[in-house]
Structures are given as structure tokens and as C-alpha cells.
Amino acid sequence: MANTNSSSKLWFVLQAAVWTICLVMVVLLFVKPEIGLHAFWDVLIPVAPALVALLPGVWRNICPTAAMSQLPRHFGISKKRKMSVGTHAWLVLLSVILLFAIIPLRHTYFDLNGPATGVFLIVSTLIAIVLASIYDGKSGWCASLCPVHQVEKLYGQKPIATVGNSHCSECSKCVTGCPDSTPSASPHLGGRVWARRAATFGLIGAFPGYVWGWFQIQDYATLSAGLENIVNTYTIPIVGGAATLALYALLISSVSLQKRKIIDRFFAAAAISCYYWYRIPWLFGFSQFEGNGMLVDLSDTISPTVMTVVPYVTTAFWVWWIALKRNGLRSWMTRPPDAQTTPAPTGITISA
Numbered sequence: 155m156a157n158t159n160s161s162s163k164l165w166f167v168l169q170a171a172v173w174t175i176c177l178v179m180v181v182l183l184f185v186k187p188e189i190g191l192h193a194f195w196d197v198l199i200p201v202a203p204a205l206v207a208l209l210p211g212v213w214r215n216i217c218p219t220a221a222m223s224q225l226p227r228h229f230g231i232s233k234k235r236k237m238s239v240g241t242h243a244w245l246v247l248l249s250v251i252l253l254f255a256i257i258p259l260r261h262t263y264f265d266l267n268g269p270a271t272g273v274f275l276i277v278s279t280l281i282a283i284v285l286a287s288i289y290d291g292k293s294g295w296c297a298s299l300c301p302v303h304q305v306e307k308l309y310g311q312k313p314i315a316t317v318g319n320s321h322c323s324e325c326s327k328c329v330t331g332c333p334d335s336t337p338s339a340s341p342h343l344g345g346r347v348w349a350r351r352a353a354t355f356g357l358i359g360a361f362p363g364y365v366w367g368w369f370q371i372q373d374y375a376t377l378s379a380g381l382e383n384i385v386n387t388y389t390i391p392i393v394g395g396a397a398t399l400a401l402y403a404l405l406i407s408s409v410s411l412q413k414r415k416i417i418d419r420f421f422a423a424a425a426i427s428c429y430y431w432y433r434i435p436w437l438f439g440f441s442q443f444e445g446n447g448m449l450v451d452l453s454d455t456i457s458p459t460v461m462t463v464v465p466y467v468t469t470a471f472w473v474w475w476i477a478l479k480r481n482g483l484r485s486w487m488t489r490p491p492d493a494q495t496t497p498a499p500t501g502i503t504i505s506a
């Protein structure tokens with residue numbers, strides 16, 4: 155029990171630390187936007203896909219929006235309504251649509267406008283809190299409408315370790331196919347509802363091309379973005395997404411679900427590989443668009459040859475990790491006992 159208590163305290167400390175850092179970041183987005191934008195878009199966000207892929211359980215426990223959304227549940231003021239499988243599926247589809255709609259807006263608004271990013275984060279968190287105060291467990295946000303959630307299921311199919319669930323001390327079966335407790339969680343989790351299957355198909359197939367397309371566009375100054383530039387930011391990602399979606403449709407058209415999951419993992423590896431292929435060089439001043447997404451300019455310090463090799467190394471790693479490596483069907487988190495039985499521990503115990 156002492157171990158459980160100390161584990162719970164450790165999660166609490168981690169959540170409080172991340173929450174405080176994010177609060178400072180949001181304040182900076184308004185008062186010192188140039189620092190806040192770098193901290194959010196050039197430090198936190200580049201780390202997030204790798205964390206989601208390698209330790210999705212840790213990410214789900216420390217995500218500040220998740221922690222805020224779970225407050226009504228922890229304070230016992232959530233109405234705990236059961237979400238139907240159909241409603242859940244439509245929220246999942248909406249989350250994928252939101253993901254595709256929001257990403258290009260980084261070029262015209264969010265990457266260059268601190269207050270816009272700050273307002274976006276605050277509004278997202280408020281929506282998460284409202285939904286979680288109505289619906290049971292994580293069904294209102296973390297396991298449905300959160301635009302990052304389907305990417306968690308896409309990238310996080312082979313976690314390094316299973317950790318304790320800091321938000322669910324007991325399981326009320328808030329969703330069908332718990333993403334936290336099901337071994338090898340994938341976007342296919344959930345009921346066989348048309349909307350959920352459409353979300354799964356669209357995300358897996360289109361995401362690699364969409365990510366590639368995003369990196370072919372430069373940032374535009376916010377106030378002079380104009381309708382033409384906004385349309386431009388969508389055009390290439392949509393074309394890229396449509397191309398990989400068509401390829402995905404062709405590849406899965408005549409294979410069993412088991413073989414489809416192998417194809418899914420290659421598409422997941424392609425999406426995250428594409429992200430780091432561009433994102434790491436951009437961070438250090440090697441963007442084809444001068445200064446785009448740059449954290450620190452090391453273009454005169456690091457040899458261009460080294461920066462040419464790095465994307466191949468990261469791609470080889472992600473293809474191996476997500477598509478090729480065996481992981482023994484590990485879940486993101488340990489499954490808590492059912493709500494009707496004994497309250498569960500919420501340890502940080504890691505079973506690797």
C-alpha cells in the first residue's frame with residue numbers, strides 16, 4: 155500500500171509540474187508570445203509524437219488537458235452519463251475532422267500568433283472539462299473528441315512499458331474498447347459503427363500524406379494571411395492525404411483484418427517518420443523555408459551532411475519500432491478493477 159501511495163503521489167507531482175509549466179507557457183503566449191510560441195510549438199509539440207509512440211500511458215497520465223478534464227470526476231461532480239457507442243463513434247470521427255482542420259491553421263495563425271494559440275488551448279481545455287463533467291470516465295474527451303487521441307492509438311501500438319492509470323482508480327467501462335487497458339491499442343478499437351470505421355480509415359490512410367503536405371508549406375504572417383494563403387495551406391496536405399489514402403484503400407482492399415493491421419503499422423510509421431524527417435532539421439535551421447519552425451539556428455554549426463543523415467536514422471527507427479518490432483501485446487496502462495469491486499491502486503508501477 156505504501157508503494158501505491160508513493161506511486162500516486164509521484165503521478166500527482168508529475169501532473170502538477172507539467173500543469174505548472176503549461177500554465178506558464180499559456181501566460182507567455184499572451185505576454186511574451188515569441189517565447190511562448192517557441193516553448194509550445196518548438197519544444198513541447200516536437201517531443202509529443204515520440205512520447206505518444208513510446209510511452210503513451212505516461213503521456214495520458216500527465217497531459218494537462220486530461221488532468222483538467224478529469225477534475226469533475228475526481229471531485230465527484232461529474233454527471234457520469236454513459237455515452238452510447240454511436241455517440242462515441244461520431245465524436246471520434248469529429249476528432250479526426252478537427253485534427254485535419256486544425257493542422258494547416260498552424261501555418262496561418264497558430265505558429266505565429268501567441269494569443270491565438272493561447273485561446274485555442276484554453277477553449278480546448280474548457281470543452282474537455284464541460285464534456286467530462288457530463289460523461290463518464292474519459293469518454294467525454296480523452297477517449298473520444300480529443301484530436302490527439304486517434305493519433306495516440308495510431309502511434310502508440312507498441313509502448314515501451316505499461317504504467318498505472320492515475321485517473322481511473324476503478325473502471326466504470328466508460329467506453330467500449332478502453333484505449334488505456336487494451337493490449338496493442340489501435341484506431342480500430344471501439345464498436346463496429348460506420349462513423350468510427352470511417353475515422354479509422356481516413357486517419358490511417360490520409361495521415362502520412364497530410365503530414366508530408368504540411369511540411370511543403372511555409373508559415374504566413376498572421377494578419378496578412380489572406381484567404382488565398384489559407385487555401386494554400388490546405389491544398390497540398392489534402393492532395394498528399396488523398397494520395398496515401400488511395401494507396402491505403404488499394405492495399406487493404408483484399409486482405410484480412412490481421413494483415414490490414416500490419417499495413418496500418420507501416421502507415422503509422424510513415425506518418426511519424428515523415429514528421430521527424432522534416433521537423434528535426436527545421437528545429438535547427440535547416441528548413442527549406444528560412445526560419446520556419448526553428449528553435450535554434452545551428453545551420454553554421456552542424457554539418458549539412460549530418461543533418462542529411464539524421465532523417466534516415468529516425469525513419470529507420472520508427473519503421474523498426476512501430477512496424478517491425480514485436481512487443482508482446484502490451485497495454486498503455488494496467489487495467490483497474492471494475493467499479494463494483496474493490497477500489498484499485500493507481501500505481502506508477504512499470505512492467506516492461
Ligand code: SF4
Nearest residue numbers: 291322325326328332
Ligand atoms: S479504465 Fe475504464 S473508466 Fe478508465 S478509461 Fe478505460 S474504460 Fe474508461
